[in-house]
Amino acid sequence: MKFINKRPHLRKGHAITDRYLDTECKVDDGNGHHHYQNVDYDGSFSSSGSKDAMQNLTLENQENFCCYCMRDLHLQNQRVTLEHIIPQRCSDSEFYQYMGLNVDPLTTQQLTLTSKFTSVPDAVVPPRPHTVSFENMVASCDGTFPDKEGTSQCCNHRRGNKFVYPMFYKTRVADDVVYMEDGTLQAKAGSAHADEYGKTIASVGLNCTNLKDIRRLWHLFSDVEEADLVANLNNKNQRFLSLMQVLFLDEDKMEQDNRIQKNYMKDDYWRTFLMYHWFHKKL
Numbered sequence: 001m002k003f004i005n006k007r008p009h010l011r012k013g014h015a016i017t018d019r020y021l022d023t024e025c026k027v028d029d030g031n032g033h034h035h036y037q038n039v040d041y042d043g044s045f046s047s048s049g050s051k052d053a054m055q056n057l058t059l060e061n062q063e064n065f066c067c068y069c070m071r072d073l074h075l076q077n078q079r080v081t082l083e084h085i086i087p088q089r090c091s092d093s094e095f096y097q098y099m100g101l102n103v104d105p106l107t108t109q110q111l112t113l114t115s116k117f118t119s120v121p122d123a124v125v126p127p128r129p130h131t132v133s134f135e136n137m138v139a140s141c142d143g144t145f146p147d148k149e150g151t152s153q154c155c156n157h158r159r160g161n162k163f164v165y166p167m168f169y170k171t172r173v174a175d176d177v178v179y180m181e182d183g184t185l186q187a188k189a190g191s192a193h194a195d196e197y198g199k200t201i202a203s204v205g206l207n208c209t210n211l212k213d214i215r216r217l218w219h220l221f222s223d224v225e226e227a228d229l230v231a232n233l234n235n236k237n238q239r240f241l242s243l244m245q246v247l248f249l250d251e252d253k254m255e256q257d258n259r260i261q262k263n264y265m266k267d268d269y270w271r272t273f274l275m276y277h278w279f280h281k282k283l
């Protein structure tokens with residue numbers, strides 16, 4: 001997992017939200033007063049093009065990697081989703097639970113509940129409504145793998161509205177998690193927020209079988225050049241040889257390695273494996 005630094009793109013993110021609020025939601029009440037109405041992520045935010053602009057900006061901000069699983073969203077027209085860290089529909093107490101984490105940039109200076117924003121007269125920004133704010137949105141994959149096309153196995157859809165600790169907003173996150181040899185992702189014992197990290201990893205399915213197998217493969221291929229692994233997509237014989245060089249050397253992992261060999265000789269699995277090249281030489 002990688003730290004997501006919003007700062008370099010904050011200004012552009014704010015501009016997208018502010019333009020949207022000004023042109024689609026602001027109502028002049030006369031007498032120098034105003035209010036905002038119909039702040040609607042799935043409606044006018046989408047139809048006005050603001051959602052696409054926000055999605056492109058979050059992808060640029062994250063160098064095209066999924067905020068949770070590190071899939072490269074730039075490759076092969078991956079379906080991208082915008083993940084609301086604070087769920088779109090949430091109660092006052094849920095909203096303040098996130099604010100209470102004191103994780104920048106999720107702060108009351110920047111964010112307010114959308115329902116509150118539209119209910120007060122003469123609302124000013126910031127804070128901006130949470131459903132359309134850059135600070136509350138990150139790019140995520142759709143969590144699908146070849147064995148269950150169309151259904152969700154990790155990340156945004158798997159999470160639903162479950163509470164997550166925004167671990168990717170912590171500068172030390174890469175040091176506070178550890179990837180095991182079988183591909184399991186764990187919070188480092190004794191690290192700050194280890195408990196919340198562990199629950200979040202479970203909530204978004206980051207230890208689903210497919211992700212574990214993919215990370216194990218990147219671990220096993222740490223001495224192989226990425227270009228050679230890419231070339232193996234179109235050379236099944238070579239792919240077979242590459243797999244046989246690294247699999248079945250650990251008697252504790254025979255079952256997993258059997259599954260990996262069976263699955264990753266299929267092209268769609270190998271293609272999915274390549275989407276996770278962020279892990280190359282990192283495991």
Ligand SMILES: [Zn+2]
Pocket residue numbers: 066067068069070071140141142143154155156
């Ligand atoms: Zn993902």
